[in-house]
Amino acid sequence: MVREERLQIILDHVSKDNKVMLAELSEKLNVSEDTVRRDIKVLADQKLLTAVRGGAVAHSPIPHHYRAREKHDIASKKVIASKVLSFLKDGQVVLFDGGTSTLAVAESLPDDLRITVVTNSFPVASALEDHPTVEVIFAGGRLYKSSFTTIGHETINAFRNIRADLCIFGICSVHPAIGITTRDYEEAEIKKTMIEVSKETIALSTLEKINKADSYYIGPVTELDTIITDVSPDNEELSAYKEAGINII
Amino acid sequence: MVREERLQIILDHVSKDNKVMLAELSEKLNVSEDTVRRDIKVLADQKLLTAVRGGAVAHSPIPHHYRAREKHDIASKKVIASKVLSFLKDGQVVLFDGGTSTLAVAESLPDDLRITVVTNSFPVASALEDHPTVEVIFAGGRLYKSSFTTIGHETINAFRNIRADLCIFGICSVHPAIGITTRDYEEAEIKKTMIEVSKETIALSTLEKINKADSYYIGPVTELDTIITDVSPDNEELSAYKEAGINII
DNA sequence: AATTTATTTGCAAAATATTGCAATAATGTT
DNA sequence: AACATTATTGCAATATTTTGCAAATAAATT
Incomplete structure (x- = not known):
């Protein structure tokens, strides 16, 4: 499993249900949580999602107040x-x-x-x-x-x-x-x-x-x-x- | 349940009926009232709602966008x-x-x-x-x-x-x-x-x-x-x- | 003033992040 | 092909953050 593959899976997952958690991905991808964390960091740097403690959430397409x-x-x-x-x-x-x-x-x-x-x-x-x-x-x-x-x-x-x-x-x-x-x-x-x-x-x-x-x-x-x-x-x-x-x- | 998730739920709740109460959220989110209080504080700091005693209320219906x-x-x-x-x-x-x-x-x-x-x-x-x-x-x-x-x-x-x-x-x-x-x-x-x-x-x-x-x-x-x-x-x-x-x- | 109710503060335990490092894999160079 | 170089990965030790609890304050209610 190369990194690009993992990144895609992470993105898919995030776009599907708006969040992912480290433990979950670590298991699914058969890599350590550290690696997942680093993957998420890469994606976060590209502004493709938002890293949060314990995982990541989708980058909200619209600012909160509109959403509200x-x-x-x-x-x-x-x-x-x-x-x-x-x-x-x-x-x-x-x-x-x-x-x-x-x-x-x-x-x-x-x-x-x-x-x-x-x-x-x-x-x-x-x-x-x-x-x-x-x-x-x-x-x-x-x-x-x-x-x-x-x-x-x-x-x-x-x-x-x-x-x-x-x-x-x-x-x-x-x-x-x-x-x-x-x-x-x-x-x-x-x-x-x-x-x-x-x-x-x-x-x-x-x-x-x-x-x-x-x-x-x-x-x-x-x-x-x-x-x-x-x-x-x-x-x-x-x-x-x-x-x-x-x-x- | 990561924090971002809770924040989103709180926002949704507030925008739906203009107020939330600590006890209610504490139960719904399975966290202590203290945590909910802290979550609300985070949102209040971002001006997404107004913290009040016992919970929070929706921030003014006026959109912020021209404020900023x-x-x-x-x-x-x-x-x-x-x-x-x-x-x-x-x-x-x-x-x-x-x-x-x-x-x-x-x-x-x-x-x-x-x-x-x-x-x-x-x-x-x-x-x-x-x-x-x-x-x-x-x-x-x-x-x-x-x-x-x-x-x-x-x-x-x-x-x-x-x-x-x-x-x-x-x-x-x-x-x-x-x-x-x-x-x-x-x-x-x-x-x-x-x-x-x-x-x-x-x-x-x-x-x-x-x-x-x-x-x-x-x-x-x-x-x-x-x-x-x-x-x-x-x-x-x-x-x-x-x-x-x-x-x- | 007394009582209830909510908030603040300090603290310790748990969860999560960061960092350095070594092992491994991938890549490039001669 | 052999070697050096670089990147990736997992692990362990070390920070940092989050969380719930309890005691101390503060605010509302009676």
């Missing part, structure tokens, strides 16, 4: 995002609030959609950074570091200067009698304004937030034109909203 | 940044323009400095995300995707609502007779406003921009109170500005 982002797309959010797309038409001005659901929507906007997105969410703006045709207006204000959105009266004023066609809410709690509520006071104030300046309002939600309430009031459920969830519109939990004349998707 | 967009010329920017720090005092309201020099300043602000930073630059805001005591006001407006700053009249209006103690300009061209100029029209308009609303203005520069001019005019050099460069203040290229009464550092 892609997993962020849980199935249900993709479902919701795809449902939203049918509401978006070229030329519209659309408000996006902060939140992972709206972020998922922003990330999945088709490349040829020409809308103007107005948002107070850095992640949303950031997701649209590379989008070729979407115009982004960022509503400034005091930076709320934990959620990376802006809040406060400057943000509210920024929204007040907009007339939007559509407003997309991330997940808040909705309850037929109590109305739309959220956990954060500032967030509630901003959402009130977003509803005010939009012709139409869509709320994204998951089943666990339906028929629940949080501390801060945004408005009655009748402010919502449409509720989009990850489940079938026929779900019985949603019937109360249908009766209230809300479009359930 | 231009890594080059770090040395001279660090020099400049350190010179700036002596101008910053607790309680001040400071305007930061977009640009890699001001970004370097933002990144090197000491942890106990309590100032309010007003900026139209996403990278600057992002760099201050983890800063414990700096308040950030973001000047909203139309997103200028290539530099990831906001521009336009909304941005200018946002700055007009501020009275700042200090304004820190990134690198523009300066010329004793022609004045302060820059390559971009929108940028020039915003910088004019920034000067207007600030008591004091500091320009960061490198030697290659001194005695040069670009297409768009911001104002006469006398608008500048201080010029900070990466070279000695005694450099003869700078003498004209000293004579104009500008503080050279």
Whole structure:
């Protein structure tokens, strides 16, 4: 068994399951662990893999933070995002609030959609950074570091200067009698304004937030034109909203 | 199970549901909580997540990539940044323009400095995300995707609502007779406003921009109170500005 | 203040790396 | 073909790193 042969086997192994261990290879190749170690070193020097204590791992093709982002797309959010797309038409001005659901929507906007997105969410703006045709207006204000959105009266004023066609809410709690509520006071104030300046309002939600309430009031459920969830519109939990004349998707 | 494997699992877990707990991971990975803690520390050091008591949470959804967009010329920017720090005092309201020099300043602000930073630059805001005591006001407006700053009249209006103690300009061209100029029209308009609303203005520069001019005019050099460069203040290229009464550092 | 819970620190045992060296194999030179 | 030269390999002695444990701190909770 010559070295080149071993190197190839090691590479194959790494590309197959992203890691190899010294002991394992030593046995498989009938050479000492030292030799395997040295082989790995050669490959690591060529940047073909990354040597780690006890073996080697594949050279990650993309930096970690990207990788982390892609997993962020849980199935249900993709479902919701795809449902939203049918509401978006070229030329519209659309408000996006902060939140992972709206972020998922922003990330999945088709490349040829020409809308103007107005948002107070850095992640949303950031997701649209590379989008070729979407115009982004960022509503400034005091930076709320934990959620990376802006809040406060400057943000509210920024929204007040907009007339939007559509407003997309991330997940808040909705309850037929109590109305739309959220956990954060500032967030509630901003959402009130977003509803005010939009012709139409869509709320994204998951089943666990339906028929629940949080501390801060945004408005009655009748402010919502449409509720989009990850489940079938026929779900019985949603019937109360249908009766209230809300479009359930 | 090698360490790299564990790190990957932890990252995946965090990106999936935004948090992990020590006990949970300890069991899943068959290692002690201490080891998990140390693993998390490693990841936290790389800014891939944030360690918290009892586990870890996902780092901000904002991708890092523009935080680290231009890594080059770090040395001279660090020099400049350190010179700036002596101008910053607790309680001040400071305007930061977009640009890699001001970004370097933002990144090197000491942890106990309590100032309010007003900026139209996403990278600057992002760099201050983890800063414990700096308040950030973001000047909203139309997103200028290539530099990831906001521009336009909304941005200018946002700055007009501020009275700042200090304004820190990134690198523009300066010329004793022609004045302060820059390559971009929108940028020039915003910088004019920034000067207007600030008591004091500091320009960061490198030697290659001194005695040069670009297409768009911001104002006469006398608008500048201080010029900070990466070279000695005694450099003869700078003498004209000293004579104009500008503080050279 | 008392109690629980989590973190830090020092430490020792285990696992893994490094280094020098000798034996062997491969290669080149006359 | 015989010889010298060089590279590869395994081994052993010696570092270094990782890991879990326990005691001491620190932080949150009651």
